[in-house]
Amino acid sequence: MRAQPTASHFVNGRYVEDTAGDPFECVYAANGEVVAKLHEATDAIVNEALEAAKAAQPAWAAMSGTERGRILRRAADIMRERNHDLSVIETLDTGKPLQETLVADATSGADALEYFGGLAGTLTGEHFQLAGGDWAYTIREALGVCVGIGAWNYPTQIACWKGSPALACGNSMVFKPSETTPLSALKVAEILKEAGLPDGVYNVIQGRGGVGGKLITDRRVAKVSLTGSVPTGRKVYAAAAEGLRHVTMELGGKSPLIIFGDADLDNAVSGAIMANFYSSGQVCSNGTRVFVERSFREAFVDRMVERLTKGVVMGDPLDEAVNYGPMVSQTQMDIVLGYIEKGVAEGAKLECGGRRSNRDGYFIEPTVFSGVTDDMTIAREEIFGPVLSVLDFDDEAEVMARANDTEFGLAAGVFTQDLTRAHRVVAGFHAGTCYINQYNLAPVEIPFGGSKMSGVGRENSKAAIQHFSEPKTVYVGMNDVEAPF
């Protein structure tokens, strides 16, 4: 296997290394083994990447949308052909089970390349008929050099969700993955090159937040798209504002999932599993505050614990029989264990899990708390791990007020068989992405993103085009010019 990346950075169409950069390691979270040694980007590498992106962008934008789209769609085909190898790299990068990465990462990245590749040839401006025969039109223009900064939970997907719409619109990109998961984005860059992407249009450089900071404030950069936590979002948004740069912010959440007593029990439990334990709970849109109608709570918790006890297969994520992996890093494991301790200390009832697993690597047992109240730390702060909190409720108005009582607004969900209630509830959610009788699916065709502190802008769908391009307005005078003197 595994055709791992051959150097730390991919700049101007080739792998490059600068050993003067601070060294860091990519660690396989299932056993602590070092899978790659890399270097942070030095100032020279940052500059080379931005120069390459700046130089390549005008010619890329001047190509027809159809030509640009063809390259993106070719890259999508290559990603699908190599899905297995790319999934192994994603698993080594993140520790997520191969069973999951085979269906959720390179495939989702390929969907984005294909979708935006298809849209590239359809992008247009508008025509406006005005008084007296004058008229106007808009030209949809690329922004220029875009910076993408990624979180560690979906490195292939994030590289493609940002890169595909950016490139479809005629921008170039410098992408910085999380230092925890540096490998997958390099493979995306390599595949784009193989598909025919001109050198310099998509570059990947490594580093911690400091490297991201240098990219955001560079005068060559027109737009910054970040996927990360709210505290990082605040800093990046502020730094981008200094140069009035465009931003997209995909940030954290503490999303509510409301389960009414008339819901189908197994579907509701499946929804809550997808909302809390997929990727070992390391998903931004997770519905971690599970409000269950009081009369339904016992049945719900019993079935949840039974399904977790019988169904979770923990082990080496490269074994396709395994469906539950470790936390991405020791740091993340320690954060999550700290929250579990707080849950116990603040009086929540531990129904199952709650401990580090007795094996190598950063595994935490899937954890369910009941008796959680709105003021507990585990009900207020993003944990980003496999910790489900069950909160009781008695009526709809009460639960809606409690569900919305958070600074976050990424996602929200409801399970009920009463369709009128379902639509009323989602209309009342203060969240960017809502689910009825389903949870955590994010196909590329639909907008994805958050309100309130969870984000600015949207990824995926035609909405992403608005965030990676801008209209230039052209007024066309057809009459003599009137002037006051």
Ligand code: NAP
């Ligand atoms: P993070 O710590 O906020 O880091 C995100 C990225 O920003 C990393 O590449 C990080 O680099 C970089 N960074 C940190 N400080 C920076 C600065 N001052 N300037 C520029 N870049 C900076 O988030 P994470 O721990 O990687 O990921 C988990 C978070 O991401 C959670 O809050 C989760 O909800 C959120 N998330 C949101 C979405 C969404 O679509 N809404 C999707 C996935 C994850 P280093 O880490 O290498 O230092």
